Amino acid sequence: MLELVEALNFWFWFGLGFLLLAAEVFGTGGYFLWVGIAAIVVGVIKWLVPEFSWQWQLLVFAILSVVTALGWWRFLKVNPQSTEQPLLNQRGQQHVGRITTLVDAVSSGRGRVRLDDSYWQVSGEEMPAGTQVKVVGIDNLVLKVERVST
Structure with a gap:
């Protein structure tokens, strides 16, 4: 096992780095991006300095990975990502505030x-069917409604 670790060369680090960059495509929030870049940096160092020992390689990789991941986390905390459609995947929340008509009467607390x-x-x-209601909230997949005053 030690022979494998001692045989780490720059191709290993380049391969690991590009594998992690490819894994970033699946949506890890940027963390694999920075760990992949750390692996590529270690690969470049190993390529430029062939006598770079495996202990130093692992240490530099660990430090770069932690520093870049923490840096990325801090960047995201200071600069939160916003979107034009914050409720895009919260379909029920998109309906809060809308006014509509009851299709089925609200009976025993439930309607449609x-x-x-x-x-x-x-x-x-x-409320009877045909009543104008306003969506005021959501509980799981059940919309909470109130009668609209006319």
Whole structure:
């Protein structure tokens, strides 16, 4: 086993680095990117300094990986990523504030509305079908509604 570790060459580090960069495509939030770059940097050092021992290689790789990952984490904390559609994958939350008509009466606390191309279960006070309601919240996949005052 020690022979394998002692035989680490720059090709190993380049391979590991590019493998980690390829893994970043699957969405690790940037962490594999920086660890992959750390591996490539160690590979470049090993290529330029062939007598660079395996102990130093692993130490430099570990330090670079931790420093770059912590740096990336700090960068994301200081500069939070925002989007034009923060509720894109929260379909129920997108409907909060909308006004619609009950398709099925709210009976025993449950009813149904149609929003866009989907039917949604709703909860709220007793109301007949055809009542105008406003979506005021969501609980799991059940929209909370209130009667719209006219």
